[in-house]
Amino acid sequence: MSVRALLLTGGGVAAVLGSIAVAVTIGPADISTGDVWASVGSHLGLGESGLAPLRDGIVWDLRMPRALLAAVCGAGLALCGAVLQSLLRNPLADPFVLGVSSGASTGAVAVVVLGVGGGAVSLPAGAFLGALLSFALVLVLSHSLGGSMDRVVLCGVAAMQLFSALTSFTVLTSADAETTRGVLFWLLGSLTGAGWTQVLTCALALAAALLVCLAHARTLDAFAFGEEAAAGLGVRVARTRLVLLTTTALLTAALVSCTGAIGFVGLVLPHVTRRLTGPGHARLLPVTALAGAVFLVWVDTAARTVLDPQEVPVGVVTSLVGVPAFVAVLLRGRRTA
Template structure:
């Protein structure tokens, strides 16, 4: 009976993944059609196949450019960012044994913000690197600082979180100081819009870079699913089960930090995706990480595709920051999580 039940559960999860993949593909196709220049799914399909080696689409160059150069890379990048944030959130919550942890708990978003501001406002290194590169370097510096502080404080999960809080406050203060003292109103508006999360500047280079980082991160995390399951019982129990706690923690922290840094560098700080969606995934497939991690990635991808679609169409021709939309959805969900946790005590 137990084996039969496991097989049924595995079949149900596999079916869920197939449904999620179909939903993601359909979401991307539908999202591309929405906007000031109305497009049909047939037009979008013919344009994409035309660029992939098929017969050229019978559309104007302008409509071809709207799909291939603007909407398609932006929508695919939204899916990749959502998948990466959902994956990072699930890993961080399990590894730190904190259901309220998210990808930004290591202060990476604040470090990225500081790096971006130094490029945009002060022009530091602007001749050699751009905003995305500056944000990525800032995120890496913040992560190294968190690792150093956490190591000096003992390296336990709660110390990692406290080190992340300290780094967040430090880099947020630096960012605010630079913006207040050096930026003009137009620069301030641009910086604030980017800090709230935006996929408006997406191009195919961003897509390829983010796809490579998220793919490597996903494979790395999936190879440590048993270790993540063991962490649920505590570090001592994990160590007794043969897990090299220090090595696994450092590997997963590095993988999630690089994914988060890459995502923030191209899309800004889009909050609540990595905090809320892993809980939805657990409700669907349970706490086992072999099922949880792919499910979190799929849900995150579909969710952020539609968040970005709402952000660019809700008040067109103006655009909302994606972080504003995720916050409007995430805050009520976060409140529900807190309320449910109170009910368990």
């Protein structure tokens, strides 16, 4: 790894840790960074925190899991976006291009509104199963149509529209006003109620996906020249495509099942970091993940504090920030083309 890549990665890790530490201090309760480190240290067995139980609970049980889940979710979505944009050779590809988000939304609505599972299936579990169903449908349809990447994208769009329609129909015909409000808030992306179980689940999914994607970094470099060129370089195109599509779909499903649909992270961040690292995926993927983590930590902090005590869905804020940023990236690319 080059010196520049080491500096970018090291700086990204420091920025993530610093962002989490500062974000935890922001909110109605007056918490200092010293309180944060003391609370974390005590729970890791490094001595007593000296904090009152209420302050310790605010740090450890409320704000820290939320900040960590935001970091993990942002890193995962950005990673998936970078992989899919290279794999599909489409700069507009994002983690939801395979219809995973829409399938997760349908699964969540089926559990909350229709009571599917009879109370034995939780909202995250229903969302995850819905996401897997949508992805399986995309794989079956695309395979029956030839399996090319263009067909995968088109089938993903079709699945997205199908499950979005099912979600809307279910909410309109079966949900009362209060349930509709709660479901809508989740569909727009929310980190409310984040807990250590969700953090651990998503972190393990992110770690596994990152290892798989880094192992295929050189293969993704070859895909930049097209599938035929990649095959000529010895890449097993069909197998690699299936592995990476499945990896990104499973990671997105895990994230969406815990947080709802948070858009624009996977679309914008890869374009920004690619300008810093260049096209090589061994450098691009970790830096993009770190940038996504920092971005979503601060977006979530703004979402829960700007209109306090009212909270804004995270997906709304990412769109408000992401659209201008994406337009700026496109305009800059046009000027330098």
